[in-house]
Amino acid sequence: MDKPKIAARQPIPVDLEEGKRYSWCTCGLSDNQPWCNGAHKGTDFAPMKFVAEETKTAYMCQCKATGNPGFCDGAHKNLPE
Numbered sequence: 001m002d003k004p005k006i007a008a009r010q011p012i013p014v015d016l017e018e019g020k021r022y023s024w025c026t027c028g029l030s031d032n033q034p035w036c037n038g039a040h041k042g043t044d045f046a047p048m049k050f051v052a053e054e055t056k057t058a059y060m061c062q063c064k065a066t067g068n069p070g071f072c073d074g075a076h077k078n079l080p081e
Contacts, residue, residue: 001043004028004064009079011059011072016052023047024060024070034060034070 005028012034016022022035026048029039036047048069052058061069063076 001027001045004045006063006065006079007033008062009076010062011076012062013057014060016054016056016058018052018055021049021051022070023049026064026069028062028064033062 004026007025007028007030014034024034024047025032025036025040027040027043027045029043030037031039040046050070059072061072061075063079065075065079066073067075
């Protein structure tokens with residue numbers, strides 16, 4: 001598996017809490033999108049771990065094509081059907 005699976009073609013809004021750690025799924029295989037559940041094991045993928053800088057609603061990428069890993073940048077609009 002050299003490319004991530006497209007988990008969905010639209011972002012998902014999530015409530016982030018300042019100071020809390022998160023692990024964003026990079027492979028697209030997690031059934032807990034957008035978060036990692038370990039489904040990447042056996043692939044070359046690893047979750048992108050981050051700490052929320054502020055409490056807010058964020059739109060997390062599920063297509064895995066974002067140029068701003070973890071967060072939607074609209075890349076899903078340019079995916080081939």
